[in-house]
Amino acid sequence: MARIIPIEGERREAVDAAIGVLSKARPVAMPTETVYGLAADATDPAAIASIYETKGRPRFNPLICHMADLEMAERYAIFDPISRSLAERFWPGPLTLVLPLKPDSAIHPLATAGLDTVGIRVPRGFAGELIRAFGRPLAAPSANSSGKISPTTAQHVDADLGDRINLVIDGGPCQVGVESTILKVEDGRIRLLRPGGVPVEAIEEATGLVVERPKGTGTAAIEAPGMLASHYAPNAHVRLDAISVMPGEALIRFGSQPVDGMGQAAAVLELSPTGDLGEAAANLFGLLKKADQTGAAGIAVTPIPDHGLGEAINDRLQRAAAPRNV
Template sequence: MTELSRALRDAVAALRAGQLVGLPTETVYGLAADARNPQAVARIFAAKGRPANHPLIVHLASAEQLDDWAREIPDAARQLAAAFWPGPLTLILKRQPDVPDAVTGGQDTVGLRVPAHPVAHALLAAFGGGLAAPSANRFGRISPTTADHVREELGNAVAVVVDGGECEVGIESTIVDLSRGVPVMLRPGRVSIDDMRRVLGAPVLTPDAADTTAPRASGTLASHYAPATPVRLLDVPALYATVVAAAQSGQRIGVLSRTLTDAAPANGSVWLQLPGDPAGYARRLYGDLRRLDQCGATLLLIEAPPTSPEWQAVNDRLKRAAADRPAEGEGLPKP
């Protein structure tokens, strides 16, 4: 028996015993529990420090299981599932009555997706049911993209961490709400709003801040995906000026750039450069944010990416990572 086979066997046994498992997917690593077991799902919330009314996404082995979890499934949902499952797309649908409130946050909707990672598929197929699996990190912090990240973040709270290598997509799935008629994208991801519009041949709306009827969904709070170190998202001139000011004041900073070459001063600051394309940038983003968060810097500076549609998902994550930080200039050197 190979090491992976043993890990899958142990993971299935742990899940059936109501324990938590680190689940590799193509997006990020999930903290998985039997979605039909409210006591097991409660362990997810306890391990993450997650608010109990914040819904979870249920991961399935196949689109054939859709009707076990959702009712009143519109044609648009089946079209999107056929086009993008397995893959990084979550569908919000009216739930079946027997779906536990612990999974849905007490709402009448449930988030469902079929992950594309072969190890995730093997585990789901062997388990035979749905797995509730939010990102395997403390609530609001940087999502994990390796098995080591899960172990560092959650330690003994996880019975088994199945190592599926580094995540290929690197950021969370797109979430689209199909529970209210017209599809509405609640969270951008690898599957873009234009991708969905092309499949449906019909509009897919973006969320309206004034829409109070939208279901709560994972990863849509103002502050999320955040390092412990304060973050500032800056254009190139402001970033470079702040780097220079930090060097003059002796402040240790971390820099995540896209176009600038290494200009880190000699005061122990750390400069990391991400790929120039959105897919490559997303794949590396969380891992490099973790590296910077652990480098002893007092401030992290991120070069703002372009605002074109293909960068929407990356910009969404960066905006949330930089939210609720100290006011402009507070504790920072002035450029």
């Protein structure tokens, strides 16, 4: 199993151990405010290949490259005025911007799936500190087997990838709990590629522009991570907008909604008893895992409002519920 080093009380040891593994072109599982990431040197093809191999991830699916700060990001990508203002407003934080690569960018094409753009994020906390100490950007998709539920604790990572990686840095539960919002600015327009930890309403308030949403889940060309139709999937079938429970299903509720047949559920799990979307986002992946561990054939999820962080929650649930051959 992987070595697990907690940040608290052992921060310097955690940074040094992570740099030691990264320097050997191997991935490290690190905490971010969104989910745990499987990080490796974004400039090293062997390191990037190790991410794809460890996750079993298709290589047409690009990786987000994480930077220490805006100054580092400017070495690798070209910022238009709107993207720069978004970076200044929301970094560090759960926002990814898809930007044109600089002609001399050292980010390897394996990380971008051969595209002429790159998704860039500046994470909060330990991840940013590690990138700064390492001195190079880290490509870091979620630290889980491809297509499965994203991890929000070190224990989630260890249970899934512990026999495939050497090191997990334990920063405790992730605060946001869903991946970053991904935006692409083109010709003065902002397109939403994936809803996430920054609500669309906050983007529109900050810029005064309407954010253009995709026409349908999984229908667009792959320009960024998290755009596959089937993703974040537990083993059990996921049923959305449930107002009743079938015998033997596990139930995930939001806001203590009444549900017919709840007494016959294999388990009843609460995203947020008070209807707090931030709490629900932080709990989402952990509860999907817990529901799956009951052995239930199905997971019923009650309706969730589609505003604020609810848009990101519903996006993840729709992909989790999608047919697995998509």
